[in-house]
Amino acid sequence: MNLRQKLQVIILLLLSFAAFASYHEGTGGTAWLMWLAVITIMAFTFIFDMSFSNESSFIFDPDADNWRRKVESLQS
Numbered sequence: 001m002n003l004r005q006k007l008q009v010i011i012l013l014l015l016s017f018a019a020f021a022s023y024h025e026g027t028g029g030t031a032w033l034m035w036l037a038v039i040t041i042m043a044f045t046f047i048f049d050m051s052f053s054n055e056s057s058f059i060f061d062p063d064a065d066n067w068r069r070k071v072e073s074l075q076s
Contacts, residue, residue: 001050008046015039 001009019035061067 005046005049008042008049012039012042012046015042 015035016039019032019039022029022035023032061070
């Protein structure tokens, strides 16, 4: 894990504490849902980041011709 991913885990933990702290059964408040939505989005982003990308595997290249040349050069 690189520094960005470690910071993301720390932020997720801090937001989780905020979500738990904002929940109170007697008040009927829904502020914890806001925190839960942010945590969910960040968690899925983190899972995607850990699963499908590292420093060398994910290359963003929107031009299809460049991508086709890269793929064809790897096959031959």
